[in-house]
């Protein structure tokens with residue numbers, strides 16, 4: 338081999354699956370430590386100091402970005418002898434995560450009103466298109482049974498609606514629930530909506 342060939346940088350694979358070389362790396366999905374020896378997946382990004390891997394637990398990556406994990410499996414980005422979880426198991430995890438997310442989406446959460454047609458169920462005034470609305474749940478009696486259904490309200494109407502008798506969203510833990518459930522909404526925007534809602538009476 339010539340010197341020239343030795344100096345040539347090997348091209349970095351877009352993914353790398355390997356046992357964690359130390360217990361110092363943190364999973365970029367759940368922010369918890371990846372134990373030494375635990376199989377992790379690196380997703381290549383080009384940062385200000387050049388390319389490098391962002392590490393994730395295999396399960397965390399599967400839950401959040403299965404397509405990338407599948408690509409990594411197709412490319413077989415691990416060394417011989419590295420133990421990797423079967424892709425079928427990771428697919429099941431991803432499916433479950435999707436389902437959980439869909440269920441969590443019920444209430445309370447905030448989202449941008451896609452049209453200006455819906456009215457606030459608390460005050461009856463329209464909710465402007467493009468503004469944030471808050472989804473709460475309200476109990477409705479139907480055929481002798483009370484069922485909870487989602488309702489849209491203005492952020493400014495949330496506190497009064499939470500105090501209403503037929504509201505089935507709990508005031509307790511409301512702020513945390515809103516933050517957790519409002520997936521896909523920038524945290525700064527959620528914080529602004531919470532500010533608009535004002536303090537929740539305990």
Ligand SMILES: [Zn+2]
Pocket residue numbers: 364365366367368369393394397
């Ligand atoms: Zn993780």
Ligand SMILES: [Zn+2]
Pocket residue numbers: 457458459460461462490491493494
């Ligand atoms: Zn309102």
